[in-house]
Amino acid sequence: MTKKISDILKQKKRTFSFEFFPPKTKKGKDSLFKTIEGLMKFNPDFFSVTYGAGGAKKELTMNIVDQIQRTFGTPTIHHLTCIGHSVDELKSIIEQMRGKQIRNVLALYGDIPEGIKSKEPSDSLSYCFQLCQLLRSYDDYFSVGVAGFPEGHVDAPNKETDLKYLKIKLDSGGQFVITQFFFSNADYFDYLKRAKELGIQKRIIPGIFPITDYKKLLKISRDCGATVTENVRKVFEPITDKREKTYREGINFALKQCRQLLAQGVGGLHFFTFNKLEPTREILDKLFKTIRD
Numbered sequence: 001m002t003k004k005i006s007d008i009l010k011q012k013k014r015t016f017s018f019e020f021f022p023p024k025t026k027k028g029k030d031s032l033f034k035t036i037e038g039l040m041k042f043n044p045d046f047f048s049v050t051y052g053a054g055g056a057k058k059e060l061t062m063n064i065v066d067q068i069q070r071t072f073g074t075p076t077i078h079h080l081t082c083i084g085h086s087v088d089e090l091k092s093i094i095e096q097m098r099g100k101q102i103r104n105v106l107a108l109y110g111d112i113p114e115g116i117k118s119k120e121p122s123d124s125l126s127y128c129f130q131l132c133q134l135l136r137s138y139d140d141y142f143s144v145g146v147a148g149f150p151e152g153h154v155d156a157p158n159k160e161t162d163l164k165y166l167k168i169k170l171d172s173g174g175q176f177v178i179t180q181f182f183f184s185n186a187d188y189f190d191y192l193k194r195a196k197e198l199g200i201q202k203r204i205i206p207g208i209f210p211i212t213d214y215k216k217l218l219k220i221s222r223d224c225g226a227t228v229t230e231n232v233r234k235v236f237e238p239i240t241d242k243r244e245k246t247y248r249e250g251i252n253f254a255l256k257q258c259r260q261l262l263a264q265g266v267g268g269l270h271f272f273t274f275n276k277l278e279p280t281r282e283i284l285d286k287l288f289k290t291i292r293d
């Protein structure tokens with residue numbers, strides 16, 4: 001039986017986990033499996049696979065989660081979005097997950113796909129907390145995680161309201177949080193402090209984004225509302241078009257960020273890998289060396 005993340009979090013004070021997107025081709029899948037093979041030496045606690053809210057091939061996520069779990073035996077979170085689905089469709093997807101022993105879900109509202117104006121069927125869920133409630137109504141079969149935004153969600157009126165919405169998600173059945181990436185650890189620790197003050201006691205795992213391409217980072221950050229901090233700009237702007245230098249500085253930056261987070265006792269690190277083994281492997285090799293020393 002697949003382990004639930006909520007049980008893993010009860011047993012371990014700190015987890016290491018990795019996010020992938022579902023590949024569309026056989027070549028992409030082979031390459032992802034090589035990445036996972038390379039990450040297995042770090043004894044990952046869990047993986048997660050994103051869900052293309054807009055794409056037609058939503059079943060890709062379920063198939064790859066199933067294959068990863070059967071091949072590597074590591075619990076793998078299926079991201080699932082409200083957007084683009086009626087409640088009946090969501091129920092059908094949830095039943096299919098049960099059939100494949102997919103017991104871990106990251107409940108999300110979802111990114112509104114480009115070019116789509118009318119964002120959802122009329123009988124779909126309006127907020128992620130409703131998906132948490134739906135998933136938790138299945139006799140405790142699923143462990144449910146939710147997204148958190150240390151800088152506040154891009155559409156939230158302010159940080160306080162954003163955190164109140166997070167609490168609603170957790171009170172509705174969310175059991176842990178994986179955050180959006182951030183480059184200021186101070187923002188993350190401030191988020192933890194404010195969450196605690198609001199009575200949130202569940203684990204908030206920081207999302208780590210190793211920088212390999214500065215222009216791509218600027219675009220992704222713009223879309224999701226994450227701040228590219230002054231210290232990131234200072235390092236990466238002058239070397240924007242120098243791939244190798246950017247890559248090396250990306251490793252240095254992530255390593256420093258992770259070391260500081262671990263030194264302050266974070267409950268885990270969740271790496272956004274973009275399906276690539278490097279630079280995550282190099283960062284972890286160096287990080288584990290310091291942890292062991």
Ligand SMILES: Cc1cc2nc3c(=O)[nH]c(=O)nc-3n(C[C@H](O)[C@H](O)[C@H](O)COP(=O)(O)OP(=O)(O)OC[C@H]3O[C@@H](n4cnc5c(N)ncnc54)[C@H](O)[C@@H]3O)c2cc1C
Pocket residue numbers: 049050051052053054079080081107108109110111112126127128129147148153154155156157162165168169178179180181207
């Ligand atoms: C770790 C991580 C993984 C992600 N993976 C994916 C993925 O696989 N696929 C994908 O499409 N997207 C993914 N996203 C992006 C996410 O779907 C978007 O950021 C989305 O806009 C917000 O989703 P949510 O689950 O936080 O939704 P919600 O919590 O429902 O929030 C959506 C909006 O509604 C507002 N809101 C929330 N609750 C309430 C309430 N009770 N009353 C009024 N307003 C409210 C919020 O302020 C926000 O503006 C991911 C994000 C993170 C951090």
